[in-house]
Amino acid sequence: MSPAASRVAHIGLGAIGLPMALRLAGAFPVRAYDIDESRLSAAVQGGATAAGSAAEAAAGSDVVVLAVRDQAQVEAALFGAGGVVGAGFRGVVLLTSTIGPAAVRVIAERLASSGIGLVDAPVSGGPVRAGEGDLLVLVGAAAEALALARPVLERLASTLTIVGGAAGDGQVFKTINQLLAGVHIAAAAEAIALARGLGVDPRTVISALSQGAGGSFMFADRGPRMLQAYGDGAEVKSRLDIFVKDMSIVTEVARQTHVATPLAAAAEQLYLLADSHGLGARDDSSVVTLLSPRHDDPEAA
Amino acid sequence: MSPAASRVAHIGLGAIGLPMALRLAGAFPVRAYDIDESRLSAAVQGGATAAGSAAEAAAGSDVVVLAVRDQAQVEAALFGAGGVVGAGFRGVVLLTSTIGPAAVRVIAERLASSGIGLVDAPVSGGPVRAGEGDLLVLVGAAAEALALARPVLERLASTLTIVGGAAGDGQVFKTINQLLAGVHIAAAAEAIALARGLGVDPRTVISALSQGAGGSFMFADRGPRMLQAYGDGAEVKSRLDIFVKDMSIVTEVARQTHVATPLAAAAEQLYLLADSHGLGARDDSSVVTLLSPRHDDPEAA
Numbered sequence: 001m002s003p004a005a006s007r008v009a010h011i012g013l014g015a016i017g018l019p020m021a022l023r024l025a026g027a028f029p030v031r032a033y034d035i036d037e038s039r040l041s042a043a044v045q046g047g048a049t050a051a052g053s054a055a056e057a058a059a060g061s062d063v064v065v066l067a068v069r070d071q072a073q074v075e076a077a078l079f080g081a082g083g084v085v086g087a088g089f090r091g092v093v094l095l096t097s098t099i100g101p102a103a104v105r106v107i108a109e110r111l112a113s114s115g116i117g118l119v120d121a122p123v124s125g126g127p128v129r130a131g132e133g134d135l136l137v138l139v140g141a142a143a144e145a146l147a148l149a150r151p152v153l154e155r156l157a158s159t160l161t162i163v164g165g166a167a168g169d170g171q172v173f174k175t176i177n178q179l180l181a182g183v184h185i186a187a188a189a190e191a192i193a194l195a196r197g198l199g200v201d202p203r204t205v206i207s208a209l210s211q212g213a214g215g216s217f218m219f220a221d222r223g224p225r226m227l228q229a230y231g232d233g234a235e236v237k238s239r240l241d242i243f244v245k246d247m248s249i250v251t252e253v254a255r256q257t258h259v260a261t262p263l264a265a266a267a268e269q270l271y272l273l274a275d276s277h278g279l280g281a282r283d284d285s286s287v288v289t290l291l292s293p294r295h296d297d298p299e300a301a
Numbered sequence: 302m303s304p305a306a307s308r309v310a311h312i313g314l315g316a317i318g319l320p321m322a323l324r325l326a327g328a329f330p331v332r333a334y335d336i337d338e339s340r341l342s343a344a345v346q347g348g349a350t351a352a353g354s355a356a357e358a359a360a361g362s363d364v365v366v367l368a369v370r371d372q373a374q375v376e377a378a379l380f381g382a383g384g385v386v387g388a389g390f391r392g393v394v395l396l397t398s399t400i401g402p403a404a405v406r407v408i409a410e411r412l413a414s415s416g417i418g419l420v421d422a423p424v425s426g427g428p429v430r431a432g433e434g435d436l437l438v439l440v441g442a443a444a445e446a447l448a449l450a451r452p453v454l455e456r457l458a459s460t461l462t463i464v465g466g467a468a469g470d471g472q473v474f475k476t477i478n479q480l481l482a483g484v485h486i487a488a489a490a491e492a493i494a495l496a497r498g499l500g501v502d503p504r505t506v507i508s509a510l511s512q513g514a515g516g517s518f519m520f521a522d523r524g525p526r527m528l529q530a531y532g533d534g535a536e537v538k539s540r541l542d543i544f545v546k547d548m549s550i551v552t553e554v555a556r557q558t559h560v561a562t563p564l565a566a567a568a569e570q571l572y573l574l575a576d577s578h579g580l581g582a583r584d585d586s587s588v589v590t591l592l593s594p595r596h597d598d599p600e601a602a
Binding site for chain 2: 101124125126136138159161163164169172173175176177178180181183184186187188190191193194195196197198200204205208209211212213214216217218219221250254257258259260261262263264265266267269270291292
């Protein structure tokens with residue numbers, strides 16, 4: 001199948017889903033669906049066609065891209081009323097959500113029994129890179145399913161990493177990625193909170209340390225955003241409560257695997273605590289405000 | 302003073318100290334001292350002159366480079382019997398050890414009362430980079446002391462970052478650096494232990510994730526070393542018990558500053574636990590063997 005022949009259904013138009021849908025609409029006919037009509041309107045303005053349900057989006061499509069928040073939303077979109085499976089869809093589902101290996105394996109079996117293939121393809125990179133086709137995509141899929149989804153994957157990914165031959169393999173790698181990412185954001189927050197507590201300029205700390213042995217992608221990326229986290233209008237590029245979900249997947253997978261992950265566990269507690277302090281819908285960089293509240297900020301005094 | 306005019310005393314010829322001394326001996330007359338005669342012989346073979354004590358090394362020198370392990374060793378080398386201060390030394394002490402801001406401030410005052418300047422210059426980068434003059438050096442020093450030490454600093458550092466105008470300022474930045482570095486090594490160990498527990502190849506995990514949002518200097522650097530940590534002959538590039546010391550500085554500074562650092566605290570416990578399991582003198586990457594013991598290793602079975 002040539003790329004031009006892929007008819008795409010895109011379900012889920014959130015922070016990552018919408019820019020992905022817009023990116024796909026530049027190359028394929030895309031029928032989009034989201035429960036939120038304002039998001040759906042934005043997709044239509046970007047060239048997609050609106051569908052009234054997941055089933056309606058999927059009907060007649062080759063590839064269903066599923067970019068929803070969590071396991072419950074994945075199951076509803078696939079198996080619920082107005083879901084993909086009821087529509088007689090026979091193509092491939094390309095799942096970009098992070099929901100953990102065990103959940104994806106069960107879903108892959110249920111889909112297989114309806115003649116539907118599953119490409120497990122969790123993504124990493126954030127909204128800006130999603131819109132530019134610059135995502136890291138960690139793919140686990142059987143060869144036939146992968147072949148059908150490949151044109152769509154190549155439109156989304158700058159780095160398409162086939163990590164395994166079965167659904168669930170992508171989630172395994174994404175889980176390990178989120179362990180690192182979630183711990184690194186929390187470490188960056190501790191570093192910046194400590195800098196503020198010690199009365200040194202966090203900007204100088206970031207520039208002095210981010211290229212050295214203490215450097216991480218997250219310290220360089222979230223560090224500067226943490227300095228803006230005290231304002232009310234800080235842009236939300238990645239919601240903090242995504243890490244509440246993802247760190248729970250990390251610690252649950254580690255528990256099932258009998259591997260101790262004390263830092264990931266501490267990071268999970270920190271995100272839970274931040275969420276309980278009302279920061280769930282804010283950018284994940286706002287976790288720094290939990291460790292270093294505004295009243296400590298010399299510039300905000 | 303021109304670089305050629307600096308007469309250097311170098312005290313402390315450990316994992317970082319010896320390659321630093323050899324690097325300096327390529328540019329300056331260096332009198333070296335270490336309690337371990339085999340290390341001293343290695344320095345002499347590299348062009349340094351042997352001294353029988355810290356005092357003897359310091360006598361007639363312009364700059365004393367002090368690269369010992371911890372606060373107790375710093376105090377002994379400076380103020381103990383056969384120490385630098387008793388020798389009537391009147392130059393500048395360049396302290397490259399990580400001992401925390403509070404300790405350095407007290408030592409700077411004691412030295413000042415003997416007419417000796419202190420350049421607080423903790424280093425980061427490891428033995429290989431130390432030998433190549435490719436260290437990150439975080440400097441806190443008054444202008445006069447810095448001017449005297451600058452030729453020596455420039456021989457050691459590829460990145461010479463003046464972070465403040467007083468002794469202690471370098472330690473503040475190094476403490477924050479070690480928070481990040483120590484947490485990132487522990488996170489890398491958790492990621493690799495989880496990969497092994499899940500039965501996926503850690504090499505693939507490192508190559509798939511180290512350039513993405515989960516990437517860090519330590520994951521890319523220590524990750525591959527962690528795969529060799531199960532062998533008996535793994536090279537020791539950076540001793541694990543250095544992080545027992547450094548994380549205790551991190552958590553103590555954080556405590557005094559009233560900043561919560563739950564991940565750094567968890568990392569400190571992990572290094573303490575690894576040390577109590579006999580890993581203190583091994584490479585810090587061996588912390589992975591605590592989280593993922595050999596009997597889990599499919600390749601070692």
